[in-house]
Amino acid sequence: EVQLVQSGAEVKKPGESLKISCKGSGYSFTNYWIGWVRQMPGKGLEWMGIIYAGDSDTRYSPSFQGQVTMSVDKSISTAFLQCRSLKASDSAIYYCAKWHDSSGFDYWGQGTLVTVSS
């Protein structure tokens, strides 16, 4: 069974940094891209970027470039999203999702709720 399991909810202060994990199982982790999607409270989905787990080739949305870093650790089948200099407006649910060829994100993590508050 394919699963993406994300790390738990986080509460951070403005200016702090954050690293969310997304562990894949039940499939060949290094053969697929992992994408990251932000959903602010009550809002829609925002595509942040995507990383190929095999060689860490990464594409960022310009809206997030420079603010986040995507990475993978193939040895533990885990993708990471690191966010720097957090602001209150970064409070959101962050999802990782597995991209299947040209057929969309077929499996999603459960989401990680991030709250940034002083």
Added chain:
Amino acid sequence: DIQMTQSPSSLSASVGDRVTITCRASQGIRNDLVWYQQKPGKAPKRLIYAASTLQSGVPSRFSGSGSGTEFTLTISSLQPEDFATYYCQQHNSYPWTFGQGTKVEIK
């Protein structure tokens, strides 16, 4: 960036109604379009990819059509479990982008 515009932003419908949601791309994206359904508190779920291919396990009352810049998602007979928010997403060129969503509510 390619902008994806969904209409309507929300709609109210009754069980059994036929519902159509439109997604327009600001430039041609061939058929590089995916539709997702999201229920409150849950991760999105893929419904349709390549604009018109139904994901395995998704009820046949869902269908997608279109190519280029205009796409539609149709629910032929709305069921209680279909009340949710629907998003289109293009993957023709980076940055990939989602539509703003269409919330389908109970009338």
